[in-house]
Each structure stands twice: as C-alpha cells, then as structure tokens.
Amino acid sequence: MTVNVPIEIDDQFTELIVQQVLKQVNENEAKDPLASELPPYPNRKQVKRVLKIGDDRLNDWIAHGLLTIPFGKELRFDREDIRSFLDQQKV
Template sequence: MQVILPDEQVQQIQHLLAELIEKEIEKKLHHSSLESPFLNKQQACHYLGISNNTLDSWIKKGLPTIKIGKTIRFNKEAINSWLYSQN
C-alpha cells in the first residue's frame, strides 16, 4: 500500500521530525557525562573536538591531567585555563 501526501503535509512532517531530532540531541548533550567536571580521554577529545593523537600531543605540551593509578582524568576548568594560556 502506498500513501501519497500533499507536499504541505510532507513538509510539516519533515519539520516535526527535524525538531524532534534536535531536541533529542540537545537532551543527550545536556544529560551526558560531559556535565561532570572531570573527563576521561574519550570525553576530553569529544569536549575539545579533537582526535586522541592531538590530545596526546597537547598533554606533552602541558595540558593538565589528573592521574589516579593508570587512569587519566581531565578537569574542564584546567583545560579551559590551559587553552586560554596558549594564545
């Protein structure tokens, strides 16, 4: 069975779907673990919008880390301060 809708209804459905997708993305971003002040390497890469290789390079250049045993964490405030100091 095929349903044919007028162009106006198709556009309305597309608009509603786009709004729903946008709201879900915003909800996921706001409820993600990025709300925590401390990030793991994957979260830090996502937070900064960089690759793992770039993050490793920045760590060698002095990006502050917190080491707990073999675990590395990043404080978002320290990341921001370090980035501003690189200007």
C-alpha cells in the same frame, strides 16, 4: 545623618534586564562547550568527544603542559585546567 530614598523599578524594566541576562548566558553557553558538556573531571574519551579532537592532539596538549590527574588506570583532567590551557594557547 541618614537619608532614605525609595527607588521604584518598573516591571517592564526588570523584565528587559532579565531577558538580556538570559540571552547573554545562552550565548556564552553556546560559545563554550566546556561549560555545558564536560563533567568537572572528564576522562580522555569525554575530552576528545566534546572538543572534537583525536588522540594525537590530546597527547600533544599533554606534552605541552596540559595537566592530568592519574585516576586508577586512566587519566582524568580538571575542566578548569583544560579551559586555562586553551586560553593560554590563544595568546
């Protein structure tokens, strides 16, 4: 047996939900520069610029396990690897 119950959602309620979701997305982007500024496979210069760190700190992260991707003469990083590494460092 199937019962169909129509559900009507008020336009004001829908708009309220949309506004709350947009607010949360904007707050998350503001908190996480990796999500909005770093390309998927940034080079050293891009990582240092966005995260506002120097060569010493980046080299230290690499020495402590941050994965790198050899790309010709330069190193690249996976944005998700950086995020995971930083999340592990917070613990």
